[in-house]
Amino acid sequence: MRALSLVVILCLILAPEARAEDPVQTAQTLIQGQIEAFLQNDAATAYSFAAPGIKALFPDKDIFFAMVKKSYQPVYHPGNYAFGKSRAIDNGAVVYQEVLITGIDDKDWTAIYQIARQPDGSYKINGVQILPNTASKGI
Numbered sequence: 001m002r003a004l005s006l007v008v009i010l011c012l013i014l015a016p017e018a019r020a021e022d023p024v025q026t027a028q029t030l031i032q033g034q035i036e037a038f039l040q041n042d043a044a045t046a047y048s049f050a051a052p053g054i055k056a057l058f059p060d061k062d063i064f065f066a067m068v069k070k071s072y073q074p075v076y077h078p079g080n081y082a083f084g085k086s087r088a089i090d091n092g093a094v095v096y097q098e099v100l101i102t103g104i105d106d107k108d109w110t111a112i113y114q115i116a117r118q119p120d121g122s123y124k125i126n127g128v129q130i131l132p133n134t135a136s137k138g139i
Helices: 002-018 023-039 042-048 052-057 061-071
Strands: 076-089 094-103 108-117 124-134
Touching: 023 042, 023 076, 023 094, 023 124, 042 061, 042 124, 076 124
Parallel strands: none
Antiparallel strands: 076 094, 094 108, 108 124
């Protein structure tokens, strides 16, 4: 009985550490990491955040980086950004995260990121939709 009590106490003490990470916080950390890589012109690091489906479309970090520079300029070099609304679905398997961006040209944008949990449990950026916008529309 004494051994059982010790096991129960250890489980209660260690339970917070065993808890899975918050998918929304994980998504925000990924997005912030990728934006920081873009700001430093670090194509390899920026590419490392991309999901396999994105990598299949852009099989090389330089091709990916050129696409982002051309088509996602506000994400590539934001003047300022903040996280907006988020939504996790399927028990956190997919997270939609709104990012409100002011571009270096002072235009406002909304980027909606899709972050997907991978088979190994990690999360990767599965896509971004960017819209010219001045106010949050929600997800």
